[in-house]
Amino acid sequence: xxxxxxxxxxxxxxxxxxxxxxxxxxxxxxxxxxxxxxxxxxxxxxxxxxxxxxxxxxxxxxxxxxxxxxxxxxxxxxxxxxxxxxxxxxxxxxxxxxxxxxxxxxxxxxxxxxxxxxxxxxxxxxxxxxxxxxxxxxxxxxxxxxxxxxxxxxxxxxxxxxxxxxxxxxxxxxxxxxxxxxxxxxxxxxxxxxxxxxxxxxxxxxxxxxxxxxxxxxxxxxxxxxxxxxxxxxxxxxxxxxxxxxxxxxxxxxxxxxxxxxxxxxxxxxxxxxxxxxxxxxxxxxxxxxxxxxxxxxxxxxxxxxxxxxxxxxxxxxxxxxxxxxxxxxxxxxxxxxxxxxxxxxxxxxxxxxxxxxxxxxxxxxxxxxxxxxxxxxxxxxxxxxxxxxxxxxxxxxxxxxxxxxxxxxxxxxxxxxxxxxxxxxxxxxxxxxxxxxxxxxxxxxxxxxxxxxxxxxxxxxxxxxxxxxxxxxxxxxxxx
Amino acid sequence: xxxxxxxxxxxxxxxxxxxxxxxxxxxxxxxxxxxxxxxxxxxxxxxxxxxxxxxxxxxxxxxxxxxxxxxxxxxxxxxxxxxxxxxxxxxxxxxxxxxxxxxxxxxxxxxxxxxxxxxxxxxxxxxxxxxxxxxxxxxxxxxxxxxxxxxxxxxxxxxxxxxxxxxxxxxxxxxxxxxxxxxxxxxxxxxxxxxxxxxxxxxxxxxxxxxxxxxxxxxxxxxxxxxxxxxxxxxxxxxxxxxxxxxxxxxxxxxxxxxxxxxxxxxxxxxxxxxxxxxxxxxxxxxxxxxxxxxxxxxxxxxxxxxxxxxxxxxxxxxxxxxx
Numbered sequence: 001x002x003x004x005x006x007x008x009x010x011x012x013x014x015x016x017x018x019x020x021x022x023x024x025x026x027x028x029x030x031x032x033x034x035x036x037x038x039x040x041x042x043x044x045x046x047x048x049x050x051x052x053x054x055x056x057x058x059x060x061x062x063x064x065x066x067x068x069x070x071x072x073x074x075x076x077x078x079x080x081x082x083x084x085x086x087x088x089x090x091x092x093x094x095x096x097x098x099x100x101x102x103x104x105x106x107x108x109x110x111x112x113x114x115x116x117x118x119x120x121x122x123x124x125x126x127x128x129x130x131x132x133x134x135x136x137x138x139x140x141x142x143x144x145x146x147x148x149x150x151x152x153x154x155x156x157x158x159x160x161x162x163x164x165x166x167x168x169x170x171x172x173x174x175x176x177x178x179x180x181x182x183x184x185x186x187x188x189x190x191x192x193x194x195x196x197x198x199x200x201x202x203x204x205x206x207x208x209x210x211x212x213x214x215x216x217x218x219x220x221x222x223x224x225x226x227x228x229x230x231x232x233x234x235x236x237x238x239x240x241x242x243x244x245x246x247x248x249x250x251x252x253x254x255x256x257x258x259x260x261x262x263x264x265x266x267x268x269x270x271x272x273x274x275x276x277x278x279x280x281x282x283x284x285x286x287x288x289x290x291x292x293x294x295x296x297x298x299x300x301x302x303x304x305x306x307x308x309x310x311x312x313x314x315x316x317x318x319x320x321x322x323x324x325x326x327x328x329x330x331x332x333x334x335x336x337x338x339x340x341x342x343x344x345x346x347x348x349x350x351x352x353x354x355x356x357x358x359x360x361x362x363x364x365x366x367x368x369x370x371x372x373x374x375x376x377x378x379x380x381x382x383x384x385x386x387x388x389x390x391x392x393x394x395x396x397x398x399x400x401x402x403x404x405x406x407x408x409x410x411x412x413x414x415x416x417x418x419x420x421x422x423x424x425x426x427x428x429x430x431x432x433x434x435x436x437x438x439x440x441x442x443x444x445x446x447x448x449x450x451x452x453x454x455x456x457x458x459x460x461x462x463x464x465x466x467x468x469x470x471x472x473x474x475x476x477x478x479x480x481x
Numbered sequence: 482x483x484x485x486x487x488x489x490x491x492x493x494x495x496x497x498x499x500x501x502x503x504x505x506x507x508x509x510x511x512x513x514x515x516x517x518x519x520x521x522x523x524x525x526x527x528x529x530x531x532x533x534x535x536x537x538x539x540x541x542x543x544x545x546x547x548x549x550x551x552x553x554x555x556x557x558x559x560x561x562x563x564x565x566x567x568x569x570x571x572x573x574x575x576x577x578x579x580x581x582x583x584x585x586x587x588x589x590x591x592x593x594x595x596x597x598x599x600x601x602x603x604x605x606x607x608x609x610x611x612x613x614x615x616x617x618x619x620x621x622x623x624x625x626x627x628x629x630x631x632x633x634x635x636x637x638x639x640x641x642x643x644x645x646x647x648x649x650x651x652x653x654x655x656x657x658x659x660x661x662x663x664x665x666x667x668x669x670x671x672x673x674x675x676x677x678x679x680x681x682x683x684x685x686x687x688x689x690x691x692x693x694x695x696x697x698x699x700x701x702x703x704x705x706x707x708x709x710x711x712x713x714x715x716x717x718x719x720x721x722x723x724x725x726x727x728x729x730x731x732x733x734x735x736x737x738x739x740x741x742x743x744x745x746x747x748x749x750x751x752x753x754x755x756x757x758x759x760x761x762x763x764x765x766x767x768x769x770x771x772x773x774x775x776x777x778x779x780x781x782x783x784x785x786x787x788x789x790x791x792x793x794x795x796x797x798x799x800x801x802x803x804x805x
Binding site for chain 2: 140141143160164166167
């Protein structure tokens with residue numbers, strides 16, 4: 001990884017099956033000093049954001065991947081050069097390695113000192129306010145808002161004590177159009193506004209930044225001087241749209257990595273699977289009664305709320321045993337079935353803007369208490385952003401529960417590469433025809449829930465899915481213990 | 482709705498409960514013939530007789546221990562300490578027996594201790610204290626500190642209904658100064674639900690008791706500075722309404738915890754620590770406390786004024802937070 005002169009910063013592996021990551025934000029810029037393990041940049045997969053600590057100490061000599069770009073795991077993102085190797089600071093480490101690090105011996109160290117000063121001139125624009133500001137205290141709330149919006153607090157004019165950036169300052173900054181321009185210096189729109197002072201640094205070997213496209217009309221032809229295919233296909237289209245000027249009453253906010261992930265996944269799923277949704281009405285009387293029986297004990301003894309979802313999840317996992325093709329995957333020309341169920345639970349984030357599907361591994365091992373506990377745990381961690389990368393991987397079937405707001409039916413989208421998703425809806429008291437002890441039809445008031453199975457008709461047929469739903473209903477309607 | 486003083490509201494609430502529930506009775510020093518040191522139970526002995534309005538010997542131990550025994554036998558005693566300061570005489574019975582009985586033996590002790598507390602009238606070190614935090618620290622006790630007449634009545638009714646020992650801190654400074662609308666009908670004010678006394682956007686003040694009014698006057702002063710202050714009146718310390726407090730902090734991001742009790746180990750420390758634990762990433766300034774200094778309450782009026790947080794002290798702290 002590291003030569004004696006330079007340390008390479010690479011895109012880390014964030015979970016076993018993650019193959020690529022997106023650079024969200026560089027916390028250090030070229031020329032900045034960075035300590036060992038100090039946060040250097042923020043990266044993101046489609047579900048999890050994290051900071052990358054610096055693998056070495058020194059000066060950031062080159063940044064090779066721009067913010068917003070998606071690259072494979074292992075790609076070199078930046079180079080860190082020991083301070084002695086760049087500057088002429090003689091007092092730092094006058095020992096052997098430094099002399100070895102001087103230009104004659106290692107060729108890699110040659111471009112490093114050059115690279116450092118070069119990107120500096122273009123940064124003069126946004127930086128003046130950053131100067132003193134960046135060194136003052138950043139309060140917890142400002143740090144959080146800055147991280148959420150990808151804003152450098154050092155660029156925000158501060159009105160607090162000693163020029164400190166207050167919560168109001170940063171909120172006002174984000175609200176203003178200024179912030180959009182200042183935080184996205186690499187966007188082509190910056191060129192349109194200031195053609196004289198290009199903000200994009202010198203193109204580096206791996207830099208994905210597309211060449212400036214001054215004419216927004218040319219939608220078909222690739223930009224004439226585009227040297228390489230961009231690493232991530234999205235920016236081009238997205239940037240075209242940002243050329244549309246805002247009119248009064250419109251406001252704009254940057255899209256989070258999660259939103260991009262959801263967007264891409266939803267579209268791809270509809271393009272992949274042949275979605276069909278079947279619905280069944282379930283009399284939940286016995287589940288309601290069973291829940292009442294265990295609720296107090298679960299809550300006081302275990303601190304767990306036995307939600308209806310945990311009953312349904314348990315019944316679903318049991319039913320999936322008999323219907324392996326609902327818990328399956330189409331892999332190329334083959335059909336893969338499993339003896340286990342990794343159950344995804346769709347969780348909406350607290351603000352209603354964002355969706356994540358944490359996975360309960362080996363859900364077939366769980367009893368009702370375990371299921372209730374696991375669902376509560378992953379939901380809480382999803383909402384507090386404490387999920388680990390592997391928590392969102394490897395699902396084989398998913399349940400989504402949009403009924404909390406009273407909706408009684410829906411057609412969810414399958415989480416790829418799965419072939420089924422169960423939807424549960426509002427539990428509603430309805431007049432229901434049942435038989436009395438004499439076998440006569442009578443109308444009773446029963447708690448009814450609509451449950452849907454959305455399946456990939458490429459693999460699962462209507463009869464098979466109907467039988468699955470029938471058995472699931474039977475399990476719930478005859479719930480014992 | 483009729484307007485009543487804080488004292489009348491407590492008196493009415495107590496009388497209503499005694500008329501409604503024969504298990505409710507009053508005991509304390511001079512609560513009968515004399516009607517209580519502050520006249521909360523004036524006329525009670527005439528209406529309910531000497532066995533339901535009992536003049537006790539000058540022994541807080543006997544009052545709290547007697548109330549505990551009566552509660553064990555199914556009664557709902559409401560005991561008055563002439564001054565909250567004197568409750569320390571009954572510490573052992575309250576803390577060792579009443580607070581722990583439910584845990585030890587499973588038998589509830591539904592007693593209410595009415596505790597006239599607080600300073601502001603040169604009462605000196607034995608007649609001016611706010612010892613709520615000492616008891617908030619004892620598991621098994623509930624601690625109530627109403628600030629308005631309406632809450633005083635509703636919380637007293639809740640305290641009588643509650644199966645646990647409840648310390649009901651009545652601020653003496655509010656007794657006849659504060660008036661407000663109080664429903665004539667019986668009602669309860671739930672424990673653990675704070676009240677937004679004043680809605681604001683910039684700085685949150687968490688407080689209770691008489692300090693609600695100090696905070697309110699300070700907030701009015703800051704209107705001129707264009708600083709909008711939210712005041713959360715906790716109403717009950719045990720249990721306390723964390724969610725309302727944390728929501729307010731999430732909104733304003735700057736917070737002042739204000740109490741008349743002394744600073745070190747005061748209940749404000751618990752609130753500040755909880756805020757730091759739960760909503761650290763919403764803070765835009767250090768949590769600030771304004772409280773009495775760590776010394777006994779002075780007799781001398783100017784010294785007492787220096788001791789009890791004043792409107793200007795609170796306004797200065799709020800300005801400091803707003804400017805941070």
